Amino acid sequence: MTNYFELDESLQCKYPALNQGHQTLLLHINGLLRWVMEKQAGQPVPPPQVFDLLMDLLQYSREHFCAEESIMTRLAYPLLEPHRHQHDAMFEGLVRHTRDFYHQRVDVVVVTLFLLDWWNLHIQEDDRLLSLFLQRNPPPAP
Numbered sequence: 001m002t003n004y005f006e007l008d009e010s011l012q013c014k015y016p017a018l019n020q021g022h023q024t025l026l027l028h029i030n031g032l033l034r035w036v037m038e039k040q041a042g043q044p045v046p047p048p049q050v051f052d053l054l055m056d057l058l059q060y061s062r063e064h065f066c067a068e069e070s071i072m073t074r075l076a077y078p079l080l081e082p083h084r085h086q087h088d089a090m091f092e093g094l095v096r097h098t099r100d101f102y103h104q105r106v107d108v109v110v111v112t113l114f115l116l117d118w119w120n121l122h123i124q125e126d127d128r129l130l131s132l133f134l135q136r137n138p139p140p141a142p
């Protein structure tokens, strides 16, 4: 099975829940990209499976955003507010894309492009900044 994106070292921090969250998001994006490739190759893409993946992503991203925001709050992260703002905008975008996909107003390609923006603009930039901060502020030893 092809993985189009991998989680690189600079995104890893000493908070396993956050690393796991990014890994899970990547798994979903790679899954969508495989369907996009199949669609380009003329293969049928199963809408119920895409929809299920999007519903999973909604559930998981809410949990992931809460986890990140609670760590940022605890450590008084200076960029908390703009970061939280981005989370809210992405969650609303995901709800809108999931609804539009369900009503067949957009296809798997449009949804995947939205998630690629999420990956490139939020995770690779804002979450990477947060990871740098967290590397300097690790959790207390158990």
Ligand SMILES: [Fe+2]
Pocket (backbone or CB within 6 Å): 021, 022, 064, 068, 123, 127
């Ligand atoms: Fe994140």
Ligand SMILES: [Fe+2]
Pocket (backbone or CB within 6 Å): 068, 083, 087, 122, 126, 127
């Ligand atoms: Fe984030």
